[in-house]
Amino acid sequence: MxxxxxxxxxxxxxxxxxxxxxxxxxxxxxxxxxxxxxxxxxxxxxxxxxxxxxxxxxxxxxxxxxxxxxxxxxxxxxxxxxxxxxxxxxxxxxxxxxxxxxxxxxxxxxxxxxxxxxxxxxxxxxxxxxxxxxxxxxxxxxxxxxxxxxxxxxxxxxxxxxxICDTPIGLMRRAVHAVGSTPEAVDFDYVGLNHLGWLRRISVDGQDRLPALLADNTALGQMEEARLMGFDWVRALGAVPNEYLYYYYFQREATERIRASAETRGEFLQRQQAGFYEQAHLYPNSALELWQQTKHDREASYMAESRPEEEHNGRQESDVDGGGYQGVALDLMGGLTHGTSATMILNVANRGTVPELPDDAVIEVACDVRAGGVQARKVAPVRADMLGLLQQVKAVEQMTIAASLHRDPVLAWRALAAHPLVDSVTVAQKLLDTYRQVIPGVAAAFD
Missing domain, CATH: 3.40.50.720 (NAD(P)-binding Rossmann-like Domain)
Known part of the structure; x- marks a missing residue:
């Protein structure tokens, strides 16, 4: 194959x-x-x-x-x-x-x-x-x-x-460990968009273990998401949020920390990986060793730009082990090829799974994988505060797709202005104008 x-x-x-x-x-x-x-x-x-x-x-x-x-x-x-x-x-x-x-x-x-x-x-x-x-x-x-x-x-x-995305899979791996179970023994409810979702239930033998997990400081401490956003906030939500929700829930703090950092995540990766490719090109016999060293530093510093300075390299080993999106992809391939039944969190068409979102919208939910296709699982009704954010961000995504398809800068401006992390129509216009000036690919999107 x-x-x-x-x-x-x-x-x-x-x-x-x-x-x-x-x-x-x-x-x-x-x-x-x-x-x-x-x-x-x-x-x-x-x-x-x-x-x-x-x-x-x-x-x-x-x-x-x-x-x-x-x-x-x-x-x-x-x-x-x-x-x-x-x-x-x-x-x-x-x-x-x-x-x-x-x-x-x-x-x-x-x-x-x-x-x-x-x-x-x-x-x-x-x-x-x-x-x-x-x-x-x-x-x-x-x-x-x-x-x-x-x-x-x-x-x-x-x-x-x-x-696919490895972030919700990592969340689930930590949650299963925190409740003392195994992936095969749990049933769960996860709903959202890519980089914007919540684990709202994790059941073992028909009993929801999430309330007990949220109440237990030791168990909750095993969840990177809770350490990042704070135990009190996760308990207030009554759910474990995808770690990327940090940028929505703590927008001001995240922005200030990133602005105060010596370099952005992109700048760190460019410096690190440019060095790797240069050295590996010069010394091809050492390419694997160079890659392994670089990989460890990359994973240990994931989302470091959003953490306090003293925690920039504070990820626990359990946060980075267990594989990433490559494991997700291989499991998906196996299910589609061999019909091995599996439950995975995937990005698929909504088709009524969340009735308040368009049917053609791609959402991120638990799916049953079988030979020849995947089927989104039913989810519980989405609470208003979560639903409002999903609807707003999905509207932004669909406007952006339409702006690209029709090469329409006005739609792109509307998409930027509608995003919950952009606080001004004027700023949205400046963002679009500047991106078009400094990024050739954005300029070409409207030619």
């Missing part, structure tokens, strides 16, 4: 390879095709993977490709992990917003909308080429902003594109 990885020169590619090559991998891939527009990055990743292959039980054959149709032809699965505009685009996403006094973050707020505006045209082109060249392939989308990108790709691919 052939798997094509769009963004094959990206830093996280070896994690996917490790999952594919594991003895207990849920899907057997015989060829991993790396597609990227950067030949040097492709060669660095090829060096890392070849060194990894020697210590893995059943490594797939590695191919590299810079022609999209060739890369897609014959693929059973396509992973989309592109970063249009690279690290420079991400830095601009963050800095432009911060300079105007609003949150500067990669996927949340105006930075996420700028990221979407330059990414959606490429995502649509990819979807169209998959539909033409590999119509039976499943597309698993990691590309951020994952909800918007998945929703845009559905126009060409329908249900054959599914969005």
């Amino acid at each position: 052939k798997l094509t990885l769009i963004g094959g020169g990206g830093f996280r590619v070896p994690q996917i390879f490790e999952a594919l090559a594991a003895k207990d991998a849920s899907a057997r891939v015989t060829e991993l095709c790396l597609y990227d527009l950067g030949p040097e990055r492709l060669e660095v990743m090829r060096s890392v993977l070849l060194q990894l292959a020697g210590s893995t039980p059943r490594p797939p054959r590695i191919t590299v490709e810079t022609d999209l149709d060739t890369a897609l032809r014959g693929a059973s699965f396509v992973f989309s992990a592109m970063r249009v505009g690279g690290a420079a685009g991400r830095i601009a996403d963050e800095r432009v917003a911060l300079d105007l006094g609003v949150l500067g973050q990669e996927t949340v707020g105006p930075g996420g909308l700028a990221y979407a505006l330059r990414t959606l045209p490429a995502a649509r082109r990819l979807a169209e080429r998959v539909a033409a060249v590999a119509p039976e392939a499943w597309v698993i989308n990691f590309t951020n902003p994952a909800g918007m990108v998945t929703e845009a790709m559905r126009a060409a691919l329908g249900d054959r594109v599914i969005g």
